[in-house]
Amino acid sequence: MALRAVLLDVDDTLVDTRGAFRAAITAVVGTWLPHLDADGREAAVQRWAVDPGGHFRAHTRGEVDFETQRRRRAADLHETFAGPVLDDAAAERWEDAYEDAFRHAWRPCPDALPLLAAVRAAGLPVVAVTNMLTSYQQVKLEAVGLAGYVRAVVGLDVVGVGKPDPRPFLHGCGLLGVEPGEAAYVGDELDVDARAARDAGLIGVWLDRHGTGLQPGDVPVVRTLAELPRLLRLVPPLS
Numbered sequence: 001m002a003l004r005a006v007l008l009d010v011d012d013t014l015v016d017t018r019g020a021f022r023a024a025i026t027a028v029v030g031t032w033l034p035h036l037d038a039d040g041r042e043a044a045v046q047r048w049a050v051d052p053g054g055h056f057r058a059h060t061r062g063e064v065d066f067e068t069q070r071r072r073r074a075a076d077l078h079e080t081f082a083g084p085v086l087d088d089a090a091a092e093r094w095e096d097a098y099e100d101a102f103r104h105a106w107r108p109c110p111d112a113l114p115l116l117a118a119v120r121a122a123g124l125p126v127v128a129v130t131n132m133l134t135s136y137q138q139v140k141l142e143a144v145g146l147a148g149y150v151r152a153v154v155g156l157d158v159v160g161v162g163k164p165d166p167r168p169f170l171h172g173c174g175l176l177g178v179e180p181g182e183a184a185y186v187g188d189e190l191d192v193d194a195r196a197a198r199d200a201g202l203i204g205v206w207l208d209r210h211g212t213g214l215q216p217g218d219v220p221v222v223r224t225l226a227e228l229p230r231l232l233r234l235v236p237p238l239s
Contacts (some may be wrong), residue, residue: 001182002182003124003125003182003183003203003232003234004124004169004176004178004182004183005124005125005127005149005173005178005182005183005184006124006125006126006174006183006184006185006186006232007127007128007129007169007172007173007183007184007185007186007197007202008011008121008126008128008129008185008186008187009128009129009131009185009186009187009188009189009193009207010129010130010137010140010141010153011130011131011188012030012109012113012188012209012210013109013111013186013187013193013207013209013225014108014116014128014141014144014146015107015108015109015110015112015140015141015144015146016106016107016108016109016211016224017106018049018210019105019107020102020105020107021045021048021049021102022045022105022234023101023102023104023105023192024098024099024101024105025041025044025045025048025077025098026041026045026099026101027045027097027098027100027111027158028074028094028097028098029041029081031076031097032078032084032094033078033081033082033083034151034152035082036079036081040081044077044081045078047076047077047080048073048077051073053072053073053076054074055068055069055070055072055073055187056069056073057129059156059162060131060156060161060162060163061081061130061158061161061162062161066133067095070094070095070098071086071091071181074086074091074094074095074098075091075231076186079147082238084162084196091184097173099159103143106140106143106144107144108145108146108183109225111211111224111226112144112146112223112225113145113146113149113224114226115149115225115229116145116228117149117230118234119149119151119229119234121234122229124234125151125176126148126149126150126151127151127153127154127155127172127175127176128141128150128152128153128154129154129163129168129169129172129187130153130155130156130162130184131155131156131162131163131192132155132156133155133157134153134154134155134156134157134158135153135154137155138153138200141153142182142221151175152172152175152205153178154168154171154172154175156168158171159171163166163192163193163196163197164191164192164195164196164199166196166199166200166201167198169185169200169201169202170200171199172185173202179201180200180201181201181202181203183202183203184203184204184205184232185197185200185202185203185204185205186205186206186207186222186225186228187205187206187207188207188208188209188210189206190206190214190216190219192210193206193207194216194219195216195218195219196205198218198219203220203232204219205219205220205221205222205223205231205232206219206220206224207222207223207225208221208223209223209224214228
């Protein structure tokens with residue numbers, strides 16, 4: 001089938017969320033874990049990004065709410081790096097400091113706007129499919145100047161479960177009136193994004209933004225969004 005729509009992840013696909021994580025964790029570590037040296041601060045950033053306890057994934061499965069997953073991740077960080085125990089009042093202050101620094105650090109990925117402009121020039125609509133709450137991601141896209149290119153956001157709250165469940169992808173296709181096979185989906189996580197979209201019937205593309213160099217073989221891979229127009233045969237392609 002001819003391509004009729006493009007679905008995109010938000011975090012670390014359109015928005016540099018990893019950079020914002022770094023800014024936010026650096027801010028709270030400076031207050032709550034001041035004993036950490038540069039290596040320790042970097043380790044804290046990496047632990048937050050990896051989330052070894054799987055708390056965010058539990059949130060995407062509908063098992064815990066957003067506040068609970070973040071508080072559990074904060075508690076894990078403090079336990080791992082010898083920080084103080086966070087009671088409810090402390091956890092609320094921690095959350096406020098994190099969220100303030102996080103929002104101030106939101107930036108678009110440098111290749112996001114050129115890609116969205118190319119998709120628009122090709123006459124294809126865009127829907128964002130994300131494992132965050134819809135309203136939160138709408139605010140984020142507006143803050144980085146990309147909201148005008150996205151027709152709708154399908155967040156975790158729309159179908160009650162997140163990726164890799166097929167329902168968010170299928171809902172996004174339904175909003176645009178296209179069949180799954182007529183849509184491509186691009187995201188930075190191999191299993192949760194590319195393979196899950198493929199299993200839902202879409203053209204699943206893995207954005208290996210973090211440079212793993214892996215060649216999975218079962219889904220197409222791009223290193224930057226600048227490679228997408230050629231892969232998807234959009235007109236005009238990016239120079």
